[in-house]
Amino acid sequence: MTSQPILRLRNVVKTFGSFTALPGVNLDIEEGEFFTIVGPSGSGKSTLIRLLVGMDEVTEGEIWLRDRRIDQTPANQRPTCMVFQSLALFPHMSVGQNVEFPLKLRKVPAEKRRDRALELLDLLRLPQSYYSKRISQCSGGERQRVALARALAFDPEILFFDEPLSALDYRLRKTLEKELKDLHSRTGKTFVYITHSLEEAMVMSDRIAIMNKGHFEQIAVADEIYGRPVNRFVAEFMGEVNLFDVTGTDGGGLSGAGLESHMNGHAETCGVAMAPGATGTLMVRPEYVRFLASSDTADFTLRGILHGEYALGSRIQYEVETLGGQVITVEKLREDRVDRQPGAEVVLGFDGDHVHLIRGQ
């Protein structure tokens, strides 16, 4: 991905009356990548995608598709296409007519349209008999595939997705996430996906942008965002997390929130060395926290009372309240279940390799 980005946003501003939805967004999306924008509702991600496909006009700023400026181009003249949250399949047309719609607009002859539609049904693993089905006869998952086939029939330069999986049940969503990722690698197209679900983003994306209040908090690959968030918002948004307010101590270590540090000098190699008096937030994900037996050691230890135990399917989640009143979340695989009763006093530990320090917050 060294070539020119396929999509560039330069200082894009969108206001509605006196409300500023996007104060000035800059973004580069690379050719062929699966790029996901994740954010809570009201973060401006839907506003942004509407600008990108041309449903709304930018207030200020520029959108470039390769070397063509497109922010003033109406939606029906942009070579991009979107899969809507509601899918927006035409209920008065059959599956085939839906898929052929963009081709019909381009005056492709009927026979060619049909061939292409059947080809796309194949690609989306829908039986050819679906060609003549009505949309109302299709299940939720099948409708997703029809919507995708229709968007692919358009043959867009960039395919946009506005939370198309949000209305489906868990199992189907999981299946379709994988299919979508698979489809992305088979078609080689640039996918830009919007969701509020971190899981969806993690499963499918090459890169993830975390959006909050109209700007990007962090744009990076999934592992980076999960393991090395730039701030508390990203850390908390990307799933369960334990955060500790810490201060640098004289010996190059850190302390705070009831943590005992036993780093013994390798704070440097773990990237958590702090200047004396500096403040920061130490992050550790629940799966890296261990229950320590009296003989065990760890880089950081912490005492608390075991509060509750919750089964999350394949994993068990524990809540431990520290002496300072902070609730720590611990997750273990079911096979590593810990034999301790609620109310028991426990010692928790985690290692420097698994923590991440957010400085200055």
Added chain:
Amino acid sequence: MKTSQTTRIALYVYGVAIIVFLYLPLVSVGFASISKARYLSFPIRHYSTKWYAEALRSDTVSDLLFTSLKVAVIVTLVSMVVAFFGALAFARYQWRFCSLFQKLILLPIFFPQTVLGLALLMWFNSVGVIPSWKTAVVAHLVWIAPIATLIVAIRAYSFDPALEEAARDMGASTVTILREVTLPLLMPGLVSAGLFAFLLSWGNFPLSLFTTGADSTLPEWLYAKMVSGYSPLVPTLGVMSVVGSFALILLAMSIGWLVRSVREARAG
């Protein structure tokens, strides 16, 4: 919930009472129309279809039917066009005076029709238009177009705006979107609006009475004959009018059914 025996019986009695109440008068008109006698009296002694034959022969009757039909058809067509665009303005687009428009357009429905008819007549007079069946068309439209708009608007509310956006996104122009997406989706609403418009115009008396001038529609004539100069032609035409409306509804329904099955056959 299981309905008890008494509830069920009560429901049957209620249902039958409603049907009797609604349809018995119609049946008696039907009987009156096939009586041979000049005046209405029960029981009917001699049955005859002579009044039907007379109706079909009479020039007055064909003039009446033609005037009523002319008015109703024009009102229907204009209402459907107005309702289509009105409903889009009503339900699909957000614009500055939308909520004012929504209220204003409904207002004529709430005016008593006699007042509306009188008001329109005075207005026609003051602008120097001589009342005829054409002014009746305008009068009917003032009352019927809002109703038709409302019927289409209900349909317009129920469809996803994203459908139009999706069509645009895939390259459709505004005209193409109207033709390929909006119109087909609003079609069921438009058909019902058209039916309503026709039937409301066909049966309308108060507005016609004030605004047709020298022309006369069927309901006006029926009333005039009832008041003076009754003949069994009155119930005869009444029955013909009801049968005609009924046939129209059947026709519309079968066209709908035909369109659906053709579409399905084509898709299959």
